Each structure stands twice: as C-alpha cells, then as structure tokens.
Amino acid sequence: MLRWGRALRPPSGGGVRGGSPAPGAPPSRPLRTAAPLGSDFFRELGPRLGRLGQTLKDQLPAWGGGWGGWTPPGTPLGPRPPEEADVVVVGGGVVGWSVAYWLKVLEGRRHGMKVLVVERDPTYSQASTVLSVGGIRQQFSLPENIRMSRFSASFLRDINEHLGVPNEPPIDIQFQPSGYLFLAPPQGAARLEATVRLQREEGVQVALLSPTQLKAKFPWIDTEDVAVASYGLEDEGWFDPWTLLNAFRHKAASLGVHSCAGEVRGFVTSAGDVMPPREPAPATARIKYVHIHMPNSLEYQPVACAIVVNAAGAWAGELLEGAGLPGGLRQPPLPIQPRKRYVYSWHCPDGPGFSCPLLVDTTGAYFRRDGIAGNYLGGMSPPEEEEPDPGDLSVDHDFFQERVWPRLARRVPAFASLRPRGAWAGYYDYNVFDRNGVLGPHPKLENLFLAAGFSGHGLQHAPAAGRAVAELVVKGRYESLDLRRLGWSRLVEGEPLEEDGVV
Numbered sequence: 001m002l003r004w005g006r007a008l009r010p011p012s013g014g015g016v017r018g019g020s021p022a023p024g025a026p027p028s029r030p031l032r033t034a035a036p037l038g039s040d041f042f043r044e045l046g047p048r049l050g051r052l053g054q055t056l057k058d059q060l061p062a063w064g065g066g067w068g069g070w071t072p073p074g075t076p077l078g079p080r081p082p083e084e085a086d087v088v089v090v091g092g093g094v095v096g097w098s099v100a101y102w103l104k105v106l107e108g109r110r111h112g113m114k115v116l117v118v119e120r121d122p123t124y125s126q127a128s129t130v131l132s133v134g135g136i137r138q139q140f141s142l143p144e145n146i147r148m149s150r151f152s153a154s155f156l157r158d159i160n161e162h163l164g165v166p167n168e169p170p171i172d173i174q175f176q177p178s179g180y181l182f183l184a185p186p187q188g189a190a191r192l193e194a195t196v197r198l199q200r201e202e203g204v205q206v207a208l209l210s211p212t213q214l215k216a217k218f219p220w221i222d223t224e225d226v227a228v229a230s231y232g233l234e235d236e237g238w239f240d241p242w243t244l245l246n247a248f249r250h251k252a253a254s255l256g257v258h259s260c261a262g263e264v265r266g267f268v269t270s271a272g273d274v275m276p277p278r279e280p281a282p283a284t285a286r287i288k289y290v291h292i293h294m295p296n297s298l299e300y301q302p303v304a305c306a307i308v309v310n311a312a313g314a315w316a317g318e319l320l321e322g323a324g325l326p327g328g329l330r331q332p333p334l335p336i337q338p339r340k341r342y343v344y345s346w347h348c349p350d351g352p353g354f355s356c357p358l359l360v361d362t363t364g365a366y367f368r369r370d371g372i373a374g375n376y377l378g379g380m381s382p383p384e385e386e387e388p389d390p391g392d393l394s395v396d397h398d399f400f401q402e403r404v405w406p407r408l409a410r411r412v413p414a415f416a417s418l419r420p421r422g423a424w425a426g427y428y429d430y431n432v433f434d435r436n437g438v439l440g441p442h443p444k445l446e447n448l449f450l451a452a453g454f455s456g457h458g459l460q461h462a463p464a465a466g467r468a469v470a471e472l473v474v475k476g477r478y479e480s481l482d483l484r485r486l487g488w489s490r491l492v493e494g495e496p497l498e499e500d501g502v503v
Contacts, residue, residue, distance in 0.1 A: 081260045081292045084304040085116035087473065088290050089311055090264045090319060092119025094129040094241070095451050095458050096311035097248035098466025101163075104255035106474040111256060116303065118292055120263035126393060128313050129245050129459055131426025133343060133368065133377060134238040135358055136460040137180040138204040139230060141195045141500035142436070145457070146202045147481050148464035153235035155463040156244075163251040171247045173239040178369065179232040181218070181357040182501075183411075188362070189227040195500065196230050205234035220352045222411055225362060238358060238368060241459055248462075264312075266291035266323035268302070269445070285329055286447045307473055309449045314338035314390075314427040316438075316452035329444045332491050336438070336453040338390040339430035344400045345370060345377040348418040352376075365407040366503055375421065380404050381503070393425040428456045434496035437461065439468055440487035449473060450488070455502055 087103060089096045100115050107113050124130050136156070138149045155162060160170050184192040199206050208230055211223040217231070253259070268289035271282050287308050293300040312319045317336040351374055358368040367378025380403060382388065388396060400420065409416040431438065431453035442448040451469045454461055464481060471479050478484065490497050 079258075079260050080294075081118070081262060081301040081303050082114070082116065082258065083301070084114070085258070086114045086305070087116070087307040087309065088264075088303060088305045089115065089117045089309045090290070091311035091313055091316070091452075092117045092122075092249075092259065093127055093311065093313050093458075094245045094248060094462040095313070095454075095465055096309070097245065097252055098462045099309050099311055099451055099469050100257045100466075101248050101252040101255070102467045102470035103473060104252065104257060106470050115252075115257045116305075117252070117257060117259040118262055118264055118290075119259065120261070120295070122261040122295075124242075124245070126427070127245075128427045128429065130242045131343070131393075131424060132241050132456075132459050133358075134241045134459065135180070135368070135503075136239065137232055137236045137358075137501075138202075138234075139180055139182060139195070139199060139206060139232055139236070139501055140457075141198070142497065143198065143202060144481070144483055144486055145436070145461070145499060145501075146199060146204060148461040148483075150203065150235070151464040151467070151481060152460055152462070156239070157235075159244075159247065163247040165250055165254050168250070171243065173243045173247075175237055175239040176369075177235075177237040178355075179236045179357045181232075181359045182230045183214075183226045183360065183362045184228050184230075185225050185362045186227040191500065192228055192230055205232070207231045207233055218352070218355065218357075220412055220414060221359075222413060231357070236358075244459070244462075260292065261295050262292040262301070263295075264290050264319060264322065265293050265300070267325050269324060269326070269329070271326050271329065283328075284444050284446055285326070287445055291324070305447075307447050307449065308445075309451060309469060309473070310334075311451045313429040313452055313458070316429060316450070325445075331444070332488075334438065334450070334453075335431055335433040335491070337430050337432055339428040340388045340390045340393065340425050341379060341381060341428055341456075342395055342399060342423060342425050343377055343379050344404060344423045345375060345421045346415075346418040347375050347421055348415055349374040350414045350417070352412060352414070359411070360503055361407060361411050363407045364503075365404055365411075367408060367412075376418075378404070378408065380407070390427065393427075395423045395425050397423060429453055429458060430455050433491060434498050435502045436497050436499050437465060437486055438488065438491070439465060439483050440472060443488050443492060455499070457502075 089100050096117055100117050103113060103115050121127055136153060138146060140146050140149060156173060159173060163171055182192065193208065196206055196208055208228060209217065210228065211226050214221060214226065214229045215223050267287050269285040269287055271285040289302045289304055290308060291300045291302055310316050310319055315338065317334040320330055320334050354372055356369040358366065360366045365378065365380040367376050370377045429452050435455040437454040438450045438452060440450060442450060449469050449472060451465050467480055468478055468483050485497055
C-alpha cells in the first residue's frame, strides 16, 4: 500500500518474494514518490482559486444584483425581458397593471398564460398615475363612463377581496368620501340638469342644488353666477393613487405576471412575411415581436408574443409610430397626445374645512381638501391655444398667480389670503378627438388591443377598463360592461363620442 511521503521498501528477501537478490542486480535502494503532495501545493490551491474567481467576477458583466461592486456602463438593471410571452402589456401604470391582473383572474389557472408588463419609468417619477389628484366620481355625461365609475367604486369598496395578498397587511387606499360638487352658470344649467337625469337613470346618487340650497350646505361659497349645482352623495371622493397602483402590481405578481423595465420602440409584423413585398401592402397584419429597449442602453430584446396591449397612456399614440409598423397599418392614427397639467397646493387656515368636497367651478378651476390641517390642492386646464410644452414636467407658477388663484378667490373669498405651498405637473393621456378612452382591438393590427386616451379619468376607470380589455382577450367579447362604443370604429367613421365632464 502506498503511503504519501514515505520511502517504499521492497519486501524482505530482495526483489523476488521469499528469495535473495537476483544475480547481478544493483544494490537495493529506497523508492520515493515525486513529491510529498501534502505540502504547500494544497495549502495554496484554495486561495489561488479564490483570487481567480474574484478576477473573473470583476471582469464579467454584473447580473442579478452584481458580481463584485462594478457594473459595466449600459448594463440593464433589473430582470431582463423574456424571449417570449403570450401577452405583452406596454405600460406599467394603473391601467396596464389592471389589464395584467384581470388577464390572470379570468384565465383561472396559475402558470398558464405568460403575461409581461413593460414599464419605461420604473421609478414612476413621471407616471400619470401617481401624479394625479386621485379623484373618483360618478358624475359623467356618457353612460359608458358612468358604468365604469360604478364598477370601479364597487371594486375599490371591496379592494381587499380583489387585490389582497395572503400574509400581507390589508390594503388601505385612504379613501375620502367627500363627493364632487359641479357648479353651472345660467347658460349651462339645462345641460347639467339633463346630465343629472341620465346619472340617476344609471343608479347614481346625486343631488341638484339651487343657489340657496348650495349656500346653506356650503356657506363658504360665493354663489354669484351659479344657477345650479350637482353634488355626488355616494361613491365619490379621492384616494391615494400610489397605494392602488402598488396593490395591482403586488397582486398581479403574486398571480404570476412578469415585469421588466424598458421601452417598446419597434415591432416585427406578419406584413414582412410576404416575399417579395406585395403592392398594395396587406390590409391587416399581426404583431409577431416587440422590441424592448433596455434603460440607459443601446441594447434591445425582441420578445415573441401572441397579443399586445397598448396601455402606454400619454405615449400610446407615439407607440404606434414605432419602427416596423407599415404606414398603412397605422391608419387611422391614434389621436392621443401627452398634455401637461399643473397641480398646486396651498394653505388656508380659514378655508372650507373638513366639509370641503372636490369642487369644479363654472370657470373650470377645481380644488379639494388635502388632509385636515387647512391644506388644499387644485388647478385648471388651460385653453386649447395655451397648452404648455409637454417636453418636461416643469411648473408654470405664474399660471397659478394669474389664472387659477383669482378664480379660486372669487368663488371662495377665504382663499384670497391663501399661502402657496408647492406644485407639480403630470400628464393627461389626452384624446384630442373626443376626450374619451379608446378600448378594444385595433382595426388593422389583429392582435393589438388598446386601453388609453382617458383624458384625466384613467385612474378611476382603471379597474373597469382593465377588466373590459381582459375579457376581450380571454373571452373574445365584453361580459361585465358593454363598451363597444368606446372602440376604434368611432375614429374610423369620424364620429366623436364627447364627454362633457372632463376636468
């Protein structure tokens, strides 16, 4: 038996077992191994391998949280997009996550449909959802919008039944049930009264107030030039948008929805399958791949998909101008643009107080209470010819001083002594055609569905809109609400479906 580090001697009796040395054999001498392998070689092997591993870690790109402390420039952060998905939802705002959530709920089984949500702003620092004032109301002029509001109100009332995740704290969206108060001048009184009749037919609890009744209910209001007012009595108020967004995200993720940070900038369609290209181009096509560009990188990932949902909000129209979509398939163009809106906050200790609803003035200015310490927030949409540049989210403070504040002080005299506190800006996904959402399948891209263009009421309609689009994808038809009139056909036919209640 060989033993490391010892001389190996022949058996006693020489080289032949049991005998003497062979004649002429050299003198016997010890036989040794090449080196004692228990020496410094093994003691140094471990540290050497460790140094080699560290060198490799420092020179290879970071992944999944980083090897070492160095991340090469342009390396995408967070999970990379998969190579394929059944449904790609473009836009990770509250509408996009609502679509993803409802797709998994309606599917009814885990690990079935692979749903991917793509969000280009994972910090949500410029997201319309979290920069809104968080209102929900039933007072709309279209039956479809009223029904979506009623659906969403019911959903939010039972939010923990829908979006609660086992072993996590209950969801509290901090709902403030203070109602909306719309004021109408004499020339708008008949229209407001007709709208209230429609709302009541749809089951909305809303009161019509004369100027005398208005003053009795809210003595801090100056009722000059007010002919009539409508006041929501139920399922109206405001809540925390960030909490609702995160609730949708966490629940959808718990159901198996995937997500990634990136921007969809290009497509591959079946229109390119015909070789050589035909003239005229095909009237319809399917999207086969979306190209997801990584944040702060020139790299992109093609993702094969069966369905695409455009929930890109203010950039939904821009998305359909992406590379790879033949011009003929983009018609009619999607008339959705980003519109910048300012939200101002102020302090007024002598203001309306706890009874303050979300008031929409005859001039279009609006405000609501913000907490219970004499703080308020509000704003106003500018005239069409004075729309601010949406290139950034800078705030025009002069707009408050010159346009908003005088209107507020005229309606609420106590606001003449308000003290401005701050301001921010956010985006409306503004449908310039008729200020209404566009829902449903694209007329020429067979596997593309739309959920955008809500012009300021996307947050409150997200639960209903997400369910509606998911029903079209999974069931092939609307089941909960009939929203066919909000489809693409009105754009093709040039027949606007106007909503009067855009704030």
